[in-house]
Amino acid sequence: xxxxKDLWVMLLVSHLIHGSFADSNFGIEVKTIYCLPAxxxxxxxxxxxxxxxxxxxxxxxxxPNCNDKSDxxxxxxxxxxxxxxxxxxxxxxCVDSDSECNGVKDCADNSxxxxxxxxxxxxxYDLKGDCNVGYFKCKVSGECINDDKVCxxxxxxxxxxxxxxxxxxxxxxxxYGFRCGYGGCIDGAGKCDGTVDCAxxxxxxxxxxGNSVNYTQTTETAYRPVTTARPVEDGSCLIPDDLPSTxxxxxxxxxxxxxPKGSYAAPYSNIIYKCKSKYAIEGTTTNFCLDGEWSxxxxxxxxxxxxxxxxxxxxxxxxxxxxxxxxxxxxHRPQTxxxxxxxxGYRKPVDRTVVEVLRCDDDxxxxxxxxxxxxxxxxxxxxxxxxxxxxxxxxxxKVPWHVGIYTDIITGKSSFSQICGGTIINAKVVISAxxxxxxxxxxxxxxxxxxxxxxxxxxxxxxxxxPTKPQIVDVAQIITKQEYNDYAGYYALDIAMLILVDxxxxxxxxxxxxxxxxxxxxxxxxxxxLVGKVAGWGLEQSGGQSSPELKYIDLPAIEYNECKQKxxxxxxxxxxxxxxxxxYTTGQSVCRGDSGGGLVxxxxxxxxxxxxxxxxxxxxxxxxxxxxxxxxxLFTNVQYHIEMVQYYETQNRPK
Numbered sequence: 001x002x003x004x005k006d007l008w009v010m011l012l013v014s015h016l017i018h019g020s021f022a023d024s025n026f027g028i029e030v031k032t033i034y035c036l037p038a039x040x041x042x043x044x045x046x047x048x049x050x051x052x053x054x055x056x057x058x059x060x061x062x063x064p065n066c067n068d069k070s071d072x073x074x075x076x077x078x079x080x081x082x083x084x085x086x087x088x089x090x091x092x093x094c095v096d097s098d099s100e101c102n103g104v105k106d107c108a109d110n111s112x113x114x115x116x117x118x119x120x121x122x123x124x125y126d127l128k129g130d131c132n133v134g135y136f137k138c139k140v141s142g143e144c145i146n147d148d149k150v151c152x153x154x155x156x157x158x159x160x161x162x163x164x165x166x167x168x169x170x171x172x173x174x175x176y177g178f179r180c181g182y183g184g185c186i187d188g189a190g191k192c193d194g195t196v197d198c199a200x201x202x203x204x205x206x207x208x209x210g211n212s213v214n215y216t217q218t219t220e221t222a223y224r225p226v227t228t229a230r231p232v233e234d235g236s237c238l239i240p241d242d243l244p245s246t247x248x249x250x251x252x253x254x255x256x257x258x259x260p261k262g263s264y265a266a267p268y269s270n271i272i273y274k275c276k277s278k279y280a281i282e283g284t285t286t287n288f289c290l291d292g293e294w295s296x297x298x299x300x301x302x303x304x305x306x307x308x309x310x311x312x313x314x315x316x317x318x319x320x321x322x323x324x325x326x327x328x329x330x331x332h333r334p335q336t337x338x339x340x341x342x343x344x345g346y347r348k349p350v351d352r353t354v355v356e357v358l359r360c361d362d363d364x365x366x367x368x369x370x371x372x373x374x375x376x377x378x379x380x381x382x383x384x385x386x387x388x389x390x391x392x393x394x395x396x397x398k399v400p401w402h403v404g405i406y407t408d409i410i411t412g413k414s415s416f417s418q419i420c421g422g423t424i425i426n427a428k429v430v431i432s433a434x435x436x437x438x439x440x441x442x443x444x445x446x447x448x449x450x451x452x453x454x455x456x457x458x459x460x461x462x463x464x465x466x467p468t469k470p471q472i473v474d475v476a477q478i479i480t481k482q483e484y485n486d487y488a489g490y491y492a493l494d495i496a497m498l499i500l501v502d503x504x505x506x507x508x509x510x511x512x513x514x515x516x517x518x519x520x521x522x523x524x525x526x527x528x529x530l531v532g533k534v535a536g537w538g539l540e541q542s543g544g545q546s547s548p549e550l551k552y553i554d555l556p557a558i559e560y561n562e563c564k565q566k567x568x569x570x571x572x573x574x575x576x577x578x579x580x581x582x583x584y585t586t587g588q589s590v591c592r593g594d595s596g597g598g599l600v601x602x603x604x605x606x607x608x609x610x611x612x613x614x615x616x617x618x619x620x621x622x623x624x625x626x627x628x629x630x631x632x633x634l635f636t637n638v639q640y641h642i643e644m645v646q647y648y649e650t651q652n653r654p655k
Contacts, residue, residue, distance in 0.1 A: 047071060055372070057650045062095040062106050072108035074181020074202035083651075085476045085499065087112055090169045091181040091202070094651075109182065114169035136162060140257065153186040153198045163199035166256075178203055235267035237289035246279045246301040252286070265289045275301035278364040280331040304331035305360035313427055313503050313654035314346045314373040336360040342373035345427075345506020349374055372655075375426060375506070377401075378514035378600070378610040396458050396468060399535040399552055401513040401611075404454040405436055405596060406462050406472075409446060416452055416462040418546075421536045421597030423613055424455060424512045427503040427654045431645065432596035433616050433636065434480040434496040440487070448475040453498060456510045458550050460537035468509050474501040479648055481641070492576035494618040494636045496596075497648045513600055513613045516639065517646060524639040526580050526614050528559035532601040534617060536594030555582040555599065555633075563632050571631070574619055578640040581632040582615065595619075599635050613638055 040046045040053035047054065048070030058065040060077035070076060077092030086094040089107035099106035101118035131137045131144035138145065139161035149156045151168035161167060168183030178191040181202030190197035192209035202208070239249055241262045248258040252270040265271055269289050275281055283299030307329050319328040321336045328338060338358040348354050354371040361367050380398055396402075401424045406416040422432035430453055439446050454462070456470040477499040484493045504510055516523075526532075535552040563581030564572055575581070582599060599615030615635030638645065 045071065057653055060093040062089060062093045062099070062108060062112075064108055069108065074200055075205045076207055078181050078202045078205045079208045083477060083499070090114075090165050090179075090183045091200075109165045109169075111165050111169040111183065114166060116170040138162065151184040153180055153184045153190075153203075155199050160199070181205070235289075235292050236264035237267075237269075237292060237294055239263050239265060240298065243298060244301060246276045247281075247299070248274050248276075249287075249298075250274065267291075273299055278304060278306065280304040302333065303362065303364040304333060305336065305364055305366050307331060312343075313505075314343055314375070315370065315655070316341050316343055317370070332360045334360050334362045334364070338366070338370075340370050343506070345511060346373035346375050375512050377512045378612060379511060379608065380611070396456060396550060397509045399533070399550070399600075400456075400509050400511040401600070401613075402535040402550070402597060403430055404457050404460065404537065405432060406452045406454060407446075407450050409450050418454075418460050418462065418537055420595045421617070422453065422498065423598030423600075423616075424504060424510070425515060425613070425645070425649050426512055426652070427506065428500045428652045429649050430498040430500065431598070431613070431616065431638070432496050432498060433494050433618055434484045435486055435491060435494055435618070436596045437478050437480070437496055438484075438486045443486075445478050445480065448478050448498075451475045451478075451498075453500060455504050456507075460546060460548050460550070471504050471510060473504065475499070476501045479644075481644070490574045490576055491619050491634075492578060493641075494578075495616055495638070495641050495644075497645065499648065499652050503654055513598060514610055515642070515645065515649070516612050516614070517642060519639060519642075524637070526557040526582075526601070526637065528557050528562075530557045530601055531555065532557070532582065532599045532614065533611075534594065534597050534599045534615075536597045536617070538594035555584070557582045558632050566632055571620075574634055578637050579618065579634045580615065580637050582635055583620075583632045585631065 043056050044053040045056050045059045046052075047066035047068055049066075049068040051068075052066055054065045054071055059071050060080050062072065064072045066072075072091070072093055074091040077089075080088075080092045080094060082088040082094035085097055087097045087100045087107075088094060089109060090111035091107075091109050093107060095106045095112060099112045100115050101113060103113070106112045134147050135144040136147050136150045137143075138157035138159055141158040141161075143157065145156045145162060150162045151171040153163070155163050157163075163182065163184055165182040168180075168185075171183050171185060173179040173183075173185035176188050177185045178188045178198075179185055180198035181200045182198075184198055184200075186197045186203060191203050194204070197203050239259050239261050243249070243261050249265070249271045250256070250258055250273075251265070252272050255272060255274075258274075259265060259271065267289055271287050271289070273281055273285055273287070279301035281299050282302045284296050285299070287298070288295040317328045317338050317340050319326050319332065319336055319338045321333060326332075326336070332338075336359070338360075340356050340358065342348060348356075349371055355368040356371075358370060359367045378401075380400070403422045403424060404418045405420040405422050407419050408414070408416050410417045410419070420432055420436035422430040425431050437445050437451065452462075452472050452474055454470050454472050456466070456468055457464075458466055458468070475498050479497040479499065481493040481495065483489070506512070531554050533552050533554050535550055537547050537550060558581040560575070560581070564575060566585060567575070594617050597617045598613045599617065600611040601614050602609045602611055604610075615637060618634045618636045620631055620633035
């Protein structure tokens, strides 16, 4: 895999190009070394056969995106650590927690359907067959091995059935052990010791150990066929020798072991049929052996294209065959057409030509991959009516990315009250200020269950009747910098990422903001004099009441020294390295209740005014226990945390 033209980098799945990802700013540790050729961009990952580049967010997401499927192997994924709200596939990929036991293969190795929580899995673990107690009967080859040799990393069955994901996905592995990519368990000291101890070699994976290897493994396990003798009893039924290779017959009571062609099924037995991958049955799926004859003809397997997983958040599809509309969520016969469109709030990629109509070919493959829709960000809705101390009332379409943060902590869980603001960066991720979620008494974050996020709200009150229908979503996870220490740390690193339980559906008054992701070092500073806007329901005047309606205010960025001169010596300590100043000294400012809201700046893009998030309302002066609206306010500079923001936005990007 070594070539002079290749650039070796330490690739963090989100950090992408900033060295070893053992960054205390993230609080996670993922080390992955890959070879990036010049043909792949810095935000892409090269497939093992070197013929294809995929987006970094497609790596280890449960669905193979490389033609050679190398993006969904333990070699690529074993070192990934999944967030608490996700399910970790046996080989390392992260999928939604709802994927576990939902009857759908969401992990490439199907380990999400092999959990002990899934129906029938626990029962299937009693597989001693006709072996003695304490022994395991190999699935196809039939020999008996000691239970201690099952899922131990070493292949003992001739058919390998003691070391497969089907057998080992739910196998218990203690903390001092190492879990192989298919679920087997070895001594923890065997990890990265230069010797392969796992049956799939995942203990010596380059993403885990920092060395390079050729990607040769797969996440599927093939079984060697075993020939059985023909029974001699009368009334048995022949499994025809000429039964197509694309179809297998199984006893209904033993649906995992195929009956060899040319063998005989027992009298009065029920059998079921299964097709190979990319084939679907035409005809009956079951049969019955009676007096040496089958009750019906054997079915055939027709080449089919896989169902299109396109009823997602960002993309939609409609399918038809010979003019008849059909569901896209089924195997498709050749000649099926799938028309791809983007959901509201998303658009086709603008940097390349896309194919909008896919066709299922005779080989059971779609002629093109479906394109990925991009979210439309940073746009106001036109023709709106015109916040914050001295501000103006605002139609929500003027700041469609703004959300309210609500909590039940204040009222003792009897109702929810608005405490802060936030900004939508994608349909499942909101950015806000860390201090909004900090328990000062316990010196830690509050639990996510104590918060809700409201989008499309004009009125501050949680239960208000709105002119437009708001969307209220629960919070699954609150992510902050590990070093954040609230007031004791002068509110440095005052940034929080909220991962939502469900997603927002974008429309004219609920939209995401844009992020600047490729600024150089000097551009990370917000230039003095640039005017941005921020929205909120904060106090209408110092010492006053919170605004019942959403307001906004235009605020100019202030030069560092000028800002410092206008602040007291005590407040100057809060101008930490990740802060900038904005505002006026004439009575217009952000105030309590506006914290976490986004300060956004306009930029002309393709002839349109597009808004980009640059600041998060953090803190300001104090006057009589309230905000001092004659002092500049301090904002967390999003660019100083853009790697973290990009990582969690990418990892939680809707599909």
